[in-house]
Amino acid sequence: MYLQKALTKSIRTDFIVEMVQMVSGLLLVLFLWTHMVFVASILLGQSSFGALAGFMDKYELLPVTVVVLIFIFAAHIGAIMRHLPARWAEQKVAWRHAKMIRHKDTWSWLFQIVTGFGILLFAFIHIVAVTYGGISVSLSKGRIDNPGFLIFYAILLLMSEYHASVGLYRIFVKWGFVNRHRLDRVLGVVTLLMLVIGFVTLGVFLTLKVAGGGVA
Amino acid sequence: MSPRELTFHIFRYDPETPEVKPHTQTFKIPEEPAMTLFVALNKIRDEQDPTLKFDFVCRASICGSCGMLINGKASLACKTLTKDLPSDITLFPLPAFKLLGDLSVDTGTWFRDMSVRTESWIHTDKVFDETAQEEKMDDDLSLEIYEAERCIECGCCVGVCATANIRPNFIGATGINRVSRFMLDPRDKRDEQEYFEVVGNDDGIFGCVGLMACDDSCPIGVPLRGQLAYVRRKMAVAGWHRK
Amino acid sequence: MNSYDITTTDVLVVGAGLAGERAAVAAAEAGHNVIILSLIPPRRSHSSAAQGGMQASLGNAAMGKGDNPDVHMYDTVKGSDWGCEQDVARMFVETAPIAVREMAHWGVPWSRVRNEKRMYEGTEIVEDPEKVGLINARNFGGTAKWRTCYTSDGAGHTLLYAMDSIVIKLGITVHDRMEAIELIHDGERCYGVVARSLRDGELHVYIAKTTVIATGGFGRLYAASTNAIINDGGGVAMALNSGVVPLGNMEAIQFHPTGMVPSWILITEGARGEGGHLLDKDGYRFMPDYEPKYKELASRDVVSRRIMQHIRAGHGVESPYGPHVWLDIRHLGEHRINTYLREISTIARTFAGIDPVKELIPVRPTQHYTMGGIRTNKDGKVYGLDNLFSLGESACWDLHGFNRLGGNSLAETVVAGRIVGKKIAEYTNDATLEVKSNLIQEHVNKVSARMDAIRARGKNGENWVDIRKEMQMTLELDVGIFRTGEHLQHAVSKLSDLYERAQNVGLMGGGGQGADPELVNAMRLPGMLKLALTIARGALERKESRGSHFREDYPKRDDENWLKRTLAYWPEGAKLPELKYESITITEIPPGDRGYGESSGKK
Numbered sequence A: 001m002y003l004q005k006a007l008t009k010s011i012r013t014d015f016i017v018e019m020v021q022m023v024s025g026l027l028l029v030l031f032l033w034t035h036m037v038f039v040a041s042i043l044l045g046q047s048s049f050g051a052l053a054g055f056m057d058k059y060e061l062l063p064v065t066v067v068v069l070i071f072i073f074a075a076h077i078g079a080i081m082r083h084l085p086a087r088w089a090e091q092k093v094a095w096r097h098a099k100m101i102r103h104k105d106t107w108s109w110l111f112q113i114v115t116g117f118g119i120l121l122f123a124f125i126h127i128v129a130v131t132y133g134g135i136s137v138s139l140s141k142g143r144i145d146n147p148g149f150l151i152f153y154a155i156l157l158l159m160s161e162y163h164a165s166v167g168l169y170r171i172f173v174k175w176g177f178v179n180r181h182r183l184d185r186v187l188g189v190v191t192l193l194m195l196v197i198g199f200v201t202l203g204v205f206l207t208l209k210v211a212g213g214g215v216a
Numbered sequence B: 001m002s003p004r005e006l007t008f009h010i011f012r013y014d015p016e017t018p019e020v021k022p023h024t025q026t027f028k029i030p031e032e033p034a035m036t037l038f039v040a041l042n043k044i045r046d047e048q049d050p051t052l053k054f055d056f057v058c059r060a061s062i063c064g065s066c067g068m069l070i071n072g073k074a075s076l077a078c079k080t081l082t083k084d085l086p087s088d089i090t091l092f093p094l095p096a097f098k099l100l101g102d103l104s105v106d107t108g109t110w111f112r113d114m115s116v117r118t119e120s121w122i123h124t125d126k127v128f129d130e131t132a133q134e135e136k137m138d139d140d141l142s143l144e145i146y147e148a149e150r151c152i153e154c155g156c157c158v159g160v161c162a163t164a165n166i167r168p169n170f171i172g173a174t175g176i177n178r179v180s181r182f183m184l185d186p187r188d189k190r191d192e193q194e195y196f197e198v199v200g201n202d203d204g205i206f207g208c209v210g211l212m213a214c215d216d217s218c219p220i221g222v223p224l225r226g227q228l229a230y231v232r233r234k235m236a237v238a239g240w241h242r243k
Numbered sequence C: 001m002n003s004y005d006i007t008t009t010d011v012l013v014v015g016a017g018l019a020g021e022r023a024a025v026a027a028a029e030a031g032h033n034v035i036i037l038s039l040i041p042p043r044r045s046h047s048s049a050a051q052g053g054m055q056a057s058l059g060n061a062a063m064g065k066g067d068n069p070d071v072h073m074y075d076t077v078k079g080s081d082w083g084c085e086q087d088v089a090r091m092f093v094e095t096a097p098i099a100v101r102e103m104a105h106w107g108v109p110w111s112r113v114r115n116e117k118r119m120y121e122g123t124e125i126v127e128d129p130e131k132v133g134l135i136n137a138r139n140f141g142g143t144a145k146w147r148t149c150y151t152s153d154g155a156g157h158t159l160l161y162a163m164d165s166i167v168i169k170l171g172i173t174v175h176d177r178m179e180a181i182e183l184i185h186d187g188e189r190c191y192g193v194v195a196r197s198l199r200d201g202e203l204h205v206y207i208a209k210t211t212v213i214a215t216g217g218f219g220r221l222y223a224a225s226t227n228a229i230i231n232d233g234g235g236v237a238m239a240l241n242s243g244v245v246p247l248g249n250m251e252a253i254q255f256h257p258t259g260m261v262p263s264w265i266l267i268t269e270g271a272r273g274e275g276g277h278l279l280d281k282d283g284y285r286f287m288p289d290y291e292p293k294y295k296e297l298a299s300r301d302v303v304s305r306r307i308m309q310h311i312r313a314g315h316g317v318e319s320p321y322g323p324h325v326w327l328d329i330r331h332l333g334e335h336r337i338n339t340y341l342r343e344i345s346t347i348a349r350t351f352a353g354i355d356p357v358k359e360l361i362p363v364r365p366t367q368h369y370t371m372g373g374i375r376t377n378k379d380g381k382v383y384g385l386d387n388l389f390s391l392g393e394s395a396c397w398d399l400h401g402f403n404r405l406g407g408n409s410l411a412e413t414v415v416a417g418r419i420v421g422k423k424i425a426e427y428t429n430d431a432t433l434e435v436k437s438n439l440i441q442e443h444v445n446k447v448s449a450r451m452d453a454i455r456a457r458g459k460n461g462e463n464w465v466d467i468r469k470e471m472q473m474t475l476e477l478d479v480g481i482f483r484t485g486e487h488l489q490h491a492v493s494k495l496s497d498l499y500e501r502a503q504n505v506g507l508m509g510g511g512g513q514g515a516d517p518e519l520v521n522a523m524r525l526p527g528m529l530k531l532a533l534t535i536a537r538g539a540l541e542r543k544e545s546r547g548s549h550f551r552e553d554y555p556k557r558d559d560e561n562w563l564k565r566t567l568a569y570w571p572e573g574a575k576l577p578e579l580k581y582e583s584i585t586i587t588e589i590p591p592g593d594r595g596y597g598e599s600s601g602k603k
């Protein structure tokens, strides 16, 4: 025991941070899936998407969501930083180690870190775009029609789903409720499903003929 | 069928001569029937390079001395048959431990330190009574304890764990498994809060990010994933109750 | 002048196996400062390899009902072929049950008596409900009752881990990778050791009121041994080198019939117990020819002898590792093999890549245990030097005489650790710490002179690999299971030559700097040859057959002339060991018929 440790650290800190990490991760997964349902409502028709967008508008849900999301992100990142190879030297150790032992779950952890930071960047741009640009069928289509934005979304989608899937896998494995390899398969299927929905949605947006002259 | 020729790429480094950079050296030997890496390495040392450092004690996968990275996989060299490997074999010492030279690492110091920090002994106020009969224990429970105690301290699970490689104070899957062994044992009188003080932190169970390389590498088949999860759940409950 | 570190302590224990650690615990509990030295981290010591179990007459198991120290005593004395010290055996059998329970108190998860019926060899075993949950026992050779306490297949492992946990709890200092090479003594009293670090090759001096040697067996003098590769007798040789400490009964070497080729890992007797056969190179089952009545299930030493006889007659299977025979369990069927002989099939699969359901297992009798060692009295105090103790397999306390019973050596380590440990503690209370610095310097110089000479010879010296191999083969072929005057004579002269050559050992590789493994091995070589010579010479002189020592030219036990213990000394500068004899303490069971083996007259 060292003086500073004895003075500053509650013995529960590590436990609480671990719980924050897990809960924030789960909330983000929840958000991601809800968000997917929301965006994919376009599959049911423009009116459903429009209705949802209007609903959000009406009750000023957008700023609330953004604020809550920022909190969760902050908690998630804050909690996670303590486990990451933070210094450059540690990064090198981690990557060389993964190369040396050629172990799947170790690689997936490194990808999780990479995708996490990618998401951070991309989601920031995306959120700025939708909050300031506004949400409606035509506005959304307008963005997706832009090839740059399309690629941007495709990448964000892949990163998010990968990250969420690996994150869930890790939670289950760590708490030990399920068989590792079966879990791997179940989550693989779920992720694939989400990706399919995501890409189909993007496709629908692309081929969409906006009804009612672009009014949501 | 003529025997294969095996090509070994062996990591060489002597901390005594830091001016010689770490490198891999190549040795060739003919394969023999039922050849293990124990036999092969000794052959190389006896016939080609008597300065090669490596550790074997029991050569029967009992003592845990000979963990190393064999083509990237951590395992016991003494129980690895060359016939299960390609003819190109790369050998590296276990990462995460202090390197003593070539394939030899200092697992002893690491494990003693881990045992001290996890207080790996039965905590009890009872004084041994020479005249008394032993306390009874259900045989299934003794089997369960033995299951955790089968760990031979080879260090494979520590070597492959990225967390243990980055964080020198992390006690690793073997340390957490060790704690679970005492948690199971009714002779140990520590309560959940005392265990929490030992492993309810980032050097213990909450430092584990679930990489599962440990579980994939244990040459003895200690059910590490289950042990880690068991301790995590127990410690979460303890953390919840804690004031 | 050579530089070195000096460490002082009350008790210095060389060896961190079960025996050394138990003694260290006893000394530390009595308030002494204790340091343990070991070649390797304590938990890697060969004690961990014992899978079978330890004997103690608890009598909990149904098949052990009615067991008591007297029965254990009789089995042990008979097993030793009346070669053991009966007062020692008496203390041992009385203490073994306490030692087992103490180990339970310290955390060994002994297998317990289960509340279930089971079939064994056609009879049903019903456990006593009162005993359910108490420490269980299994069957072992040479015992009248089921007496061997066990933890599944890891008795030694769990014992050593529990013992080491107490060492850690008590905060006893352990210096691992530290090889003791020279006793510091003045011919009367021992003051400690000169040791060499296997991490960096530096010399260290340890000064202690009391020094203890618990360095285990030395099976690796033989080409084929079930022992760990570090079991090369360094500690025992160190005692012999003093010139004044005798080794007892070095010729008493135990061979196990079925060591697996080429790793020499043990295949237990269970394989033959279940009905396995031994086959020669033509697939012919030869045991019935030699032992029509017991066949493969004659006693261990008998089966070992028959196998070697058959191999010598040219019926062995040739292999790069020397001739062997086959163990065939295929006819038992897949189910039986994978349920009742699981351990064997795992070992065969892992180490030989053989599936015993379909394939034959190559086996040969293999050196297994050394009954002899540093001769001590019943307090563990070494003959010839004060302030020096020894226990465990390295010692000849003489519990085992000429044949050790399976399960008695693990028990010996913890029992002797208790008994001798207490004596060490008492003795240390009265001892003082005083040593002349020039005595230390003298011994350090001796060691560094040896190292320097080896380094100086370099490639012009002898290659230690060759000499060691020749030594191992000589013992293997000439001082093995079957011994004759002619072969033993050959062994003695061959080993003497090798001993001479070993004086000129050099280095084929690097310059012997730091922890160069070649220098380590070269340094050990002369001591190993000394031990080999004590074995060969002791066997040559002992003109009778007793226990594991079997002379074809003297096939009978000869109590009239040979009911005595060999003591081998190696005076300074001698070329051969000097042999003396002492009488054996017989307190309760006069020599009689063992009821098995050739010495009983059944051939």
Ligand SMILES: Cc1cc2nc3c(=O)[nH]c(=O)nc-3n(C[C@H](O)[C@H](O)[C@H](O)COP(=O)(O)OP(=O)(O)OC[C@H]3O[C@@H](n4cnc5c(N)ncnc54)[C@H](O)[C@@H]3O)c2cc1C
Pocket: C014, C015, C016, C017, C018, C019, C020, C037, C038, C039, C040, C042, C045, C046, C047, C048, C049, C050, C051, C052, C053, C054, C055, C156, C178, C179, C180, C181, C214, C215, C216, C217, C226, C227, C228, C230, C231, C233, C234, C235, C266, C368, C369, C391, C392, C393, C394, C406, C407, C408, C409, C410, C411, C413
């Ligand atoms: C395969 C096998 C199975 C066995 N099974 C059984 C069984 O089922 N039941 C049973 O009763 N017995 C069994 N035995 C025998 C029993 O295991 C040993 O006799 C016993 O464990 C020896 O214990 P020990 O403490 O004397 O020595 P060890 O455990 O061998 O320890 C020796 C110690 O000395 C140290 N050392 C050696 N030389 C030096 C040196 N020069 N300097 C510093 N340190 C040194 C080593 O590092 C080690 O720590 C078996 C033996 C073998 C080989």
Ligand code: HEM
Pocket: A018, A021, A022, A023, A024, A025, A026, A028, A029, A030, A032, A073, A076, A077, A080, A083, A084, A112, A113, A115, A116, A117, A119, A120, A160, A163, A164, A166, A167, A168, A170, A171, B209
């Ligand atoms: C869509 C957004 C996100 C979702 C759904 C999500 C989900 C998750 C989940 C469920 C976990 C597992 C938590 C645990 O093991 O307890 C996790 C871990 C992780 N997340 Fe995220 N996360 C998101 C965003 C981010 C961001 C922006 C970062 C980047 C900084 C990030 C970095 C990480 C890292 C590095 C881990 C592994 C941490 C560890 O196991 O120690 N995540 N994430």
Ligand code: HEM
Pocket: A032, A035, A039, A062, A065, A066, A069, A119, A123, A126, A127, A130, A135, A136, A139, A140, A141, A143, A144, A153, A154, A156, A157, A158, A160, A197, A198, A199, A201, A202
């Ligand atoms: C307040 C927060 C958010 C809102 C209101 C929001 C809204 C939307 C909307 C309206 C779309 C449709 C396309 C468009 O209009 O441009 C969309 C698409 C998308 N969003 Fe968000 N989003 C939010 C946060 C996030 C976050 C945090 C992520 C990732 C982690 C994310 C990932 C995506 C992806 C991948 C798409 C493309 C959908 C597809 O592939 O079908 N969004 N989002």
Ligand code: SF4
Pocket: B150, B151, B152, B153, B154, B155, B156, B157, B158, B173, B174, B177, B217, B218, B219, B220, B221, B222, B224
């Ligand atoms: S848990 Fe397994 S891999 Fe880890 S040290 Fe123990 S035996 Fe080795």
Ligand code: F3S
Pocket: B157, B160, B161, B162, B163, B164, B172, B173, B207, B208, B209, B210, B211, B212, B213, B214, B215, B228
């Ligand atoms: S590899 Fe390491 S991070 Fe945890 S699951 Fe195993 S200890």
Ligand code: FES
Pocket: B055, B056, B057, B058, B059, B060, B061, B062, B063, B064, B065, B066, B067, B076, B077, B078, B079
């Ligand atoms: S040498 Fe003991 S486990 Fe490999």
